[in-house]
Amino acid sequence: MNTGRVVFVGAGPGDPKLLTIRGMESLRLADVIVYDRLANQQLLSYAKKGATLIYCGKEADHHTLPxxxxxxxxxxxxxxxxxxxxxKGGDPSMFGRVGEEAQxxxxxxxxxxxxxxITSGMAAPLYAGIPLTHRDYNSSVAFVTGHLCEKNAGKEPDWAxxxxxxxxxxxxxxxxxxxIRERLLAHGKDAHTPVALVRWGSVREQETLIGKLxxxxxxxxxxxxAAPAIIIIGEVVRLRESLNWYxxxxxxxxxxxxxRRVSDEGNSELVIALEQLGAEVMPIPLxxxxxxxxxxxELATYRWLVFENEQQVSFFTSVLRQQRYDVRRLTSKLAVCGQRASEAFEKQGIYPDLMLDENTSLLALPDLLALEKEEQVLYAGERKPxxxxxxxxxxxHVIQAGTLVWDGKELSAKKDGCSFDSLATDDVYTLSALAQFAGDAWSKTPIVCVGKETAVAAREMGWQSVSSHEDHAININELKDDRTLNDQGGGT
Known part of the structure; x- marks a missing residue:
């Protein structure tokens, strides 16, 4: 028998970026992923195609699977x-029953x-501005489960x-x-001891309640x-007032x-800037x-192949690769509109014969290309065929070589009915796909556009609330003051 293996992975406290590198590698290798309620489902995007996903979440008095x-x-x-x-949410060894499953x-x-x-007992306090140790306040810390605090014989912890x-x-x-309060007070804990409860630590739903024992x-x-929440009892809770960073x-x-294009690697400057300002970024796979x-x-029947932008170049070169078409067979001349379209070809080792202005009119092409009798042009652009x-x-002949679309098959927060407050993009070619994702009310959904071209195109499409940041080098201070982001716009 070909025996497989089981890997117990700590998912961290909630923020998907707190997953360890080893945990991410394990998810990418998995044939089967059995996941808990407290494991952020964005982590399932690391799963390979065809992996089986099994939910076994547990809530108080309700277990999907015993x-x-x-x-x-x-x-x-x-x-x-x-x-x-x-x-498993948090760390598998911190009240996660990994010992039983591993045995x-x-x-x-x-x-x-x-x-x-990363266990929630450490992360949630830190995200609330409460370090668990501080030499001015303490030199010890204890972790305990509240499930043991019942009046059952033999299950009482050492309250003293x-x-x-x-x-x-x-x-x-x-x-x-x-x-818990009653027992601690009965064994000498000061009633004025600060207490904090941190609910949904490290994600946008995080709430913190401060009180006294x-x-x-x-x-x-x-x-x-309500649960799920971590309780912190001790003088270190006083540090929240000055260290509440998140x-x-x-x-x-x-x-x-x-x-986010599925082919993209790493995070864009836009994503990094938004996260640094505290936003939860929901990637929309396109x-x-x-x-x-x-x-x-039939390409040989065209004297010229003209490409309106780098996106159309990308679609065209993808077709060449998919059909294993040798570019040396191309007899047509190549023209592009703008420097970025030219660079898109050059990255493939193809050098256009002519670079036109980005806003070249279709009717100007015959003269610009010096067309002769009976010659034809194939123009790939965003225009109507x-x-x-x-x-x-x-x-x-005007065609569209392709479009970007929302990949609805990919796992996303929208599948679970999660809302979002606004959209954001630094790529003009993603606008139609974002409208598709946003649904029927897309035109009323606030959108942040980085780059003048993107903002202009969004307004021309009919977007009613467009925030424009003209410089592609994201300015965090501009985003911080952005009304579109701060006005809590509605999403799906």
């Missing part, structure tokens, strides 16, 4: 020879690996020891907070502060959907949809 079935599922898939990733693998002789993650700790970090303790249960009830960012709480339907064998018949048998 723990025993999860254990059995991991074994059964690995025994089929599959590479199985068990994706099951050992019992069935299934190879396994454990990839640590916990009350003596300078800092307590409590997981899953919101439901049992009244009992003596009254914290009533404050939580009044605020209707929630004080200008765009904290904003989700901005940003156009793919090239080729509409170049002219048989390559048509045939322009000229004198002496001359003709211009």
């Amino acid at each position: 723990q025993e079935e999860i254990n059995l599922l991991l074994i059964q898939e690995a025994q089929k020879g599959k590479y199985v990733v068990r994706l 099951m693998c050992r019992d069935y002789s299934i190879p396994f690996e454990i990839v640590p993650g 020891a916990l009350a003596s700790m300078e800092t307590l970090v409590i997981y899953m303790g919101v439901k049992n907070l009244p009992r 003596g009254t914290i249960d009533k404050e939580v009830e009044q605020a209707r502060f 929630e004080s960012r200008p765009l904290f709480g904003q989700r901005v959907a940003v156009a 793919v090239e949809h080729c509409t170049f339907d002219t048989p390559l064998t 048509q045939k322009i018949t000229l004198d002496h048998g001359k003709a211009i």
Whole structure:
């Protein structure tokens, strides 16, 4: 039997960028991914095509799959020879039951690996501006689960020891907070000890509630502060007032959907700038949809092939690659409109015969190209397909070599009904695809456009709320003051 393996991966506290590199590599290799409720589903975008995704989220009093079935599922898939990733929120060893699941693998002789993650008990306080240790306040910290705080014989923690700790970090303790408060006070903890609850730490929904141990249960009830949340008890909570860096960012709480071509590698300057200002960036995967339907064998009938922009060049060269067409067979002359279109060809080792102005009129082409009797031009651009018949048998055939479209098959937050506050792009050719993604109300959706050309095109399309940043070198201060971003526009 070809036995597979199980890799337990810590997904981190919520922010998908807090995943470890090893965790990302494991997700890319996985045949099967079994994931928890607290694992950010954006991480599933790392899954390879064809991978099986299985949700086994757990909430209070409601488990999608019982723990025993999860254990059995991991074994059964690995025994089929599959590479199985068990994706757990936070760190798998911090109250994540990885010990039980790993022991099951050992019992069935299934190879396994454990990839640590950033635990929410450390990340959530830091994102709320609360370091767990500070030499002016404490030199010790204890991590404990609130699930043990029940009046069941043999399950009570050592309350006296916990009350003596300078800092307590409590997981899953919101439901049992009244009992936790009562026991700590009974064992000598000062009622004025600062307490913080951090809900949904490290993501845009993050909320922080500050109180005192003596009254914290009533404050939580009044605020209707619900799980999932981390509880921090200790003097270090006082540091939040001066160190609250995350929630004080200008765009904290904003989700901005940003156009991203599937072929792009790394993050654009726009994405980096938005994230530095505290926005949650939701990547919108866009793919090239080729509409170049002219048989390559007929290209010889055209004296000139003219390309309106670098996007049309990209579509055309993609067709050449897909059909394994040797460019040495091209007998037509090549013309491009603008420097960027020329550079797009040059990157492929092809050098155009003529570079025209970016805004060249179609009717100016016969003279600019010195067309002779019966000669034809194939013009690839963003314009409506048509045939322009000229004198002496001359003709211009206008086509679209392709368009960018929203890749609805890719996993995205929109599938889960998540809203976004605005759109953003620094690429004029993504506008139609973003409108497709935004849906019927696209024209009323606020959009941030970097580059004058992009902003002009957005307004011409009919976008009603366009914020323009003319310089392609993103100015963070401009984005910070951007009304389109700060006015909390509506999304889907």
